[in-house]
Amino acid sequence: MLAVMKRLFIASRGNPEHLAQLFRAELPDYEVLTEQPKAGDPKVPFIVVGRPLPGVIRAVPGIKLVLSLNAGIEHLLASGEVPEELPIVRLVDEGLAIGMAEWVLAQALSWHRNLFLYAEQQQRGEWTPQVEKLANKRRVTVLGAGALGRPVAEHFVRFGFDTRVWARSRHDIPGATTFAGMDQLLEAARGADILVNLLPLTAETRDIVNANVISVLADGAFFINGARGGHVVDADLIAALDSGKLSGAALDVFRIEPLPADDPLWKHPKIRLSPHVAAPTHQHMAVKEMAANIRRFESGEPVLHIVDRHKGY
Amino acid sequence: MLAVMKRLFIASRGNPEHLAQLFRAELPDYEVLTEQPKAGDPKVPFIVVGRPLPGVIRAVPGIKLVLSLNAGIEHLLASGEVPEELPIVRLVDEGLAIGMAEWVLAQALSWHRNLFLYAEQQQRGEWTPQVEKLANKRRVTVLGAGALGRPVAEHFVRFGFDTRVWARSRHDIPGATTFAGMDQLLEAARGADILVNLLPLTAETRDIVNANVISVLADGAFFINGARGGHVVDADLIAALDSGKLSGAALDVFRIEPLPADDPLWKHPKIRLSPHVAAPTHQHMAVKEMAANIRRFESGEPVLHIVDRHKGY
Secondary structure (H helix, E strand, O other), X not given: OOOOXXXXXXXXXXXXXXXXXXXXXXXXXXXXXXXXXXOOOOOOOEEEEOOOOOOOOOOOOOOOEEEEOXXXXXXXXXXXXXXXXXXXXXXXOHHHHHHHHHHHHHHHHHHHOOHHHHHHHHHHOOOOOOOOOOHHHOEEEEEOOOOOHHHHHHHHHHOOOEEEEEXXXXXXXXXXXXXXXXXXXXXXXXXXXXXXXXXXXXXXOXXXXXXXXXHOOOOOXXXXXXXXXXXXXXXXXXXXXXXXXXXXXXXXXXXXXXXXXXXXXXXXXXXXXXXXXXXXXXXXHHHHHHHHHHHHHHOOOOOOOEOOOOOOO | OOOOOXXXXXXXXXXXXXXXXXXXXXXXXOEEEOOOOOOOOOOOOEEEEOOOOOOXXXXXXXXXXXXXXXXXXXXXXXXXXXXXXXXXXXXXXXHHHHHHHHHHHHHHHHHHOOHHHHHHHHHHOOOOOOOOOOHHHOEEEEEOOOOOHHHHHHHHHHOOOEEEEEEOOOOOOOOOEEEEOHHHHHHHHOOOOEEEEOOOOOOOOOOOEOHHHHHOOOOOEEEEEOOOHHHEOHXXXXXXXXXXXXXXXXXXXXXXXXXXXXXXXXXXXXXXXXXXXXXXOOHHHHHHHHHHHHHHHHOOOOOOXXXXXXXXX
């Protein structure tokens, strides 16, 4: 076993002192720094980082492992700030998955039970019960079968929806029909009443929700995006909402965030926006997960959730 | 075993022919009538009824069992149309419970994840992420532990909410804290962030959601009513919304339905209305359940879901 220096640098631009306190509670034998270590300082094997400022990571002496504060690491990879040989751990905390499931199910159940429609009727003082379908008459397709997609799919199965899951590789999710690989994407989406995107953003998945995919959904389908704005061709989405092919969309993520004031998504009557809050990081849960990974590294055990740079997540 | 005449009268004022077709499929050996049988006709032991017109039930020769088309039977009891000695079966179909759980969870998750607030922000073009709480930091109190209350409570437990259930008598619901009897009502409701009403409407539960109960909830709590309008003192509800004690309410049921055009509930900005659709009867599921009860009666087995007139449900 290598002797690892018990030092950790938190490079968050948000509230590093709050994070530092949480880490000190989990790793009481560690020195937790919030100021940039310099060449010549004692070695600092661990860095916790969100979106790094230029040069910050490379300036840390003896750096061994980069722990991302975000589940999506495409910005970190694209920044070029992480040397090739340095492993990156992406954030997979249970809090993220729980939060995402709540947000997706809130949107999906609200649409399924016509609550958006009833809100419009209430504005007009109109009392018109709709024909309420059973969940087993609704097909849901979840794109993504990882730490976020799987628990969401399991909730849909539990509520009785006809649930399909598509991912890059084959997964087994009890009660759901699963599909794998680009060849099966259209088959997975065909006839879906609700399409949920929870994919990682990679070269392969960029623009994946486009006119082509939307065209095979059921007429009047609902689209839910909890992943990244870059997955969606906004012009295709808006065209489908305007034509009635889609009856609505719930979007938590956008190509530019905060969403610019003049973006047409703000005012579209069929779009429900939220400001990137679907899967908030609950810091104390995230810190527990990262601390456990640091302990694994320390004791020579395999570190979990290492990013595969070739796949991009 | 008594020989029972295999005849059934459907007194629904809605679409009796559609119901009759469903019953004929489930009970192919039965004669299913949709026209009022008269004295002197062969005996008709079973009647399926929603809100009976005066004299309809008493005019059926040889009537033995009344099957309600509704889960709530307070109108049927209050009508005085069912002779004292005649057993009433209330509708308990799986579809009702499934539908209610979807509607309640859609409302509860939407409030929990601030979606009503984000909808208001979207109107103003405002991007302000709220602090998103974990479900285990939210207390939910469900009033009612029967065919509707229990599955709803189970969903809340599964999503990780701090779940409490109150009912007339003691129930055991894994993962939830349970309370029984009027003495424990305020204790059950104390500190609740979400209050869900799924009680039957009886002399005891009428007006149960009043200023007294609301006063013990957490500040800014959310109220969800999927049961009956008669449970709620509307003036107390509106006062609590106006003072900020409650941050919102989702109401599916009202003292008068359809809700009269001049009712202040229509326009209150913190109220989300739906037109009595939370637990729609899915006729084919309801008919299966009623047919099974008719078969039990036929073979001398105990009939399920007999109304206790003393309790009122």
